[in-house]
Amino acid sequence: MIKMTILLRRKAGTSHDDFVAHHRNNHAPLFGALPEVKKFVRRYVQCHSTGDQLPGLPDNHIDGSTELWFDDLAGLAGVFQSQNYMTTIRPDEEKFLDLHACEFLVGAEHEVIPMAHA
Numbered sequence: 001m002i003k004m005t006i007l008l009r010r011k012a013g014t015s016h017d018d019f020v021a022h023h024r025n026n027h028a029p030l031f032g033a034l035p036e037v038k039k040f041v042r043r044y045v046q047c048h049s050t051g052d053q054l055p056g057l058p059d060n061h062i063d064g065s066t067e068l069w070f071d072d073l074a075g076l077a078g079v080f081q082s083q084n085y086m087t088t089i090r091p092d093e094e095k096f097l098d099l100h101a102c103e104f105l106v107g108a109e110h111e112v113i114p115m116a117h118a
Contacts, residue, residue, distance in 0.1 A: 001042070002076055003109050006066040009101040011094075019063050020048045022096040030092055036082045040075035044068055076106065 010019035023046060031037055032044065048064040070076045079085055093099060 001109065002070045002073055003107055004066075004068045004070070004076060005105045005107070006068075007062050007103040007105075008064045008066060009061065009098045010063045011096055011098050014096055016049070016051070016063055019096050023048070023064060027089075027092055027096070031089055034079070034082070034084050034088065036079045036084060040070055040078045042069040042071065073106075 008023070010016065028044070028046065037044075045067040046064060047067070049060060049062060053059060068076075068079075070079075
């Protein structure tokens with residue numbers, strides 16, 4: 001399993017609340033509707049900064065993250081190199097993201113503490 005984590009920074013002039021609203025209400029359904037996403041994405045999670053700062057830690061300038069799981073690199077490429085992604089999703093990203101300030105990590109998870117089940 002391959003996981004892509006994207007650390008997101010909002011576009012200048014966009015408030016954090018507007019960024020979150022667009023990411024949740026516009027971008028997620030648009031992305032989820034792509035045939036390539038339905039075919040290759042195994043899980044999709046958004047996380048948004050609460051703005052809370054912890055003593056002793058540096059200020060956080062990340063507005064949120066996106067986590068996407070794929071079976072393999074071919075699936076990841078099948079989404080991000082598709083024509084649908086480039087013509088539909090990329091223009092939407094440019095509305096609310098500072099794409100050059102975002103950071104991308106493609107890796108394999110190593111679970112240390114499993115999720116507890118209630």
